Amino acid sequence: MKVLISAKLNPDGVAVLRGYKGIEVEEIAPVNGDELVAKLEGCAALIVRSESKVTADILEQTRGLRVIGRAGTGYDNIDAKAAAAKGIAVLIAPGGNTVTTAEHTLGLMFAMARHIPQANEKLHKGEFDRKLVGFELTGKTLGVLGLGNIGAVVADRALGLKMKVIGYDPVISQERAREIGVDLLPLDEVIKRADILTLHTPVLPETRHLVGKRAFEICKPGMRLINCARGGLVDEAALLEALNSGKCGGAALDVFEKEPPGADHPLVMHPKVVCTPHLGASTIDAQEKVGEIICRNVGNFLTGKDYVGRVN
């Protein structure tokens, strides 16, 4: 059985896959379109990160593919429905990114609270600006929308900082919320009470523009927003308006509706925005974990052993 890896994966992960009896591996730099179709000839499995787009059109042109592994958790670059229709499983690497993404969220929270990027930029230009006054996190209310793996770690770390943590998630139980120390409240109540709101949900029809015009109407004046999840969760036009009116006091963004957002994007250029280019999952540690998890997952799937994280 041949596995095509259309991505740069951690070598330890690839070694795991090569260790399975009857599995043969081909590693290539990420490809797309006709090139991907050609490379998939004779393959039982495909592993990608985010670069290769596995569209319905590509799936339509393949034969013999049984499983697609996504080295990560979000899988918006794979048409999982079209895959299911062809009987192809889509597996993700649950957990591998969790701590790394949660830590980036906290990093952006501190950066925003103390204007660290702006201060750094000014100092690099020779300006010693001591008027950049921040605010303390201790005692502030953090609203966490989405209390899955990442949201739960963010909540845990924020409790360690002595923040008050409230949250909303339509699928977790009160018991689980108690376990992670979060006060579970209705969605609007979280948005109304939060000093800082952080997003940790997938983009679904019901979460698209979860933070938009209405959220900025009901939130506290000066609420800060953090988005280390997916660009589509935030209505960028509404955020820009709220930043300009002051209703939103600042935003920390790792993700954008269109990526890359373009050098002149009004949010990227905004003085109240600190931002990073979708680096949430980008640590050595997460890449190692995710590579090993997805390779073991795909190897197990192909050899009839237990696997986790099937999404279709």
Ligand code: 9EZ
């Ligand atoms: C979370 C969600 C919606 C949500 C919806 C689904 C897993 N998940 N999370 C926070 N299906 C609104 C706010």
